[in-house]
Amino acid sequence: MNDKPESILKVRSLTKSVQLENKTLALLQPIELTVNSGETIAIVGSSGSGKTTLLSILAGLDLPTSGEVYLKNHGLHQLNEEQRSQVRANHVGFIFQQFLLINSLTALENVMLPAELANIEDAEQRGIELLEKVGLGDRLQHYPSQLSGGEQQRVAIARAFIAKPDILFADEPTGNLDTKTGLHITDLLFDLNEQLGTTLVLVTHDPKLAARCQRQVEMDSGVLSEATNNSDFVATETPTVANVG
Template sequence: MQVEDKTLELLQPLNLTVTAGESLAIVGSSGSGKTTLLSILAGLDLPSSGQVYLKNQPLHQFNEEQRSQVRAQHVGFIFQQFLLINSLTALENVMLPAELANLPDAQARGEALLSQVGLADRLDHYPSQLSGGEQQRVAIARAFISKPDILFADEPTGNLDSKTGQHITDLIFDLNAKEGTTLVLVTHDAKLAARCQRQVEMDSGVLTERLDVAAQTTQHSPEAETLVPQVG
């Protein structure tokens, strides 16, 4: 990455394949390059060199418009900061990706999803009228509405207390199982990572596959880690 006249090397050469239907956690400390990797995987950002394929489509060769189209058709997102649009109601926020992908029944599906995440009575509320947990539930409903092939979640519980976070985690994995979506999850929360089938660790831009998942989980104290600020 070129910043002014210095070159920052954020990611070392790496190879990662995610197969359909699997769930993968990318773990690592702040600044390790997790979010950058996720941005590239999702077609939000481009690697300065290398190749990225999503559903066999070469993202690295696509321009912005083409990548947008790919995202609209195949990708769902859940973010740490929820990232809802403040001028739209809960239902409209959920409907948005379906409308962008020109899917039929956006409204019916949105309502159904919101009721699945327990917000059936908050359809017309604006984000400012919802709590953090409720906003993240709206974001989850939004992520699933377009029946994405792959769902990217960036620290989905990072801004929530542990109880709400647990509830959100359950929701994500339940819906994921129900819809059969591929899940790529970025987190430094070992408990959350442990619920995924695969874990890879990012350290200073170097990616390593973690094989002994169970042993790692016990060594990490989630309370200690939440104090570390996030750098995206």
């Protein structure tokens, strides 16, 4: 771990707009953001505020309309789909709200997937270790359909960490889970993150979850603003809707 902060993600004047019939709809107003290596940051905001759109551009899944995004010094805005997927394979991990495990692969095979794509030799050994870490050591050969929602998300977390990504994007990781399970998952996520020193970018509308991050930024109608005080989020806590379905 570096003591000296080194930026892993840099965003300059990023905008995103879509063409709807004859109107142009601005989803993201010009955004500036820098994320340092090892930092944990939460992007919060209400539904439709644009936080997920921002996440998909930061992770190289989508392209901005204008502006620049650098991930590990790769200018994502200049790269094509194929080049961006290479950047993802080498540097990025994901956790999704809907878990997005491959139903026809076992828990272990799901976890091994990013490691295999990154050509890591001991993918299987690492997968087993990680699944043991998330408490699923006895469920290696189970299919996603045989696992509960919380268990599926634990598999997804193991999958996210296996290739030792430089940066991990999590999109509402507890959104599909009840409060109790959500808490377990959150603990697990932050524990692993701490152990491995991964940069974490987390999108959520849950203030409690956001409060676990070192830094919070708020998204409102496409405008990103830095929230300086952690307590803002704890104070304005709204009841979490369990299992929003």
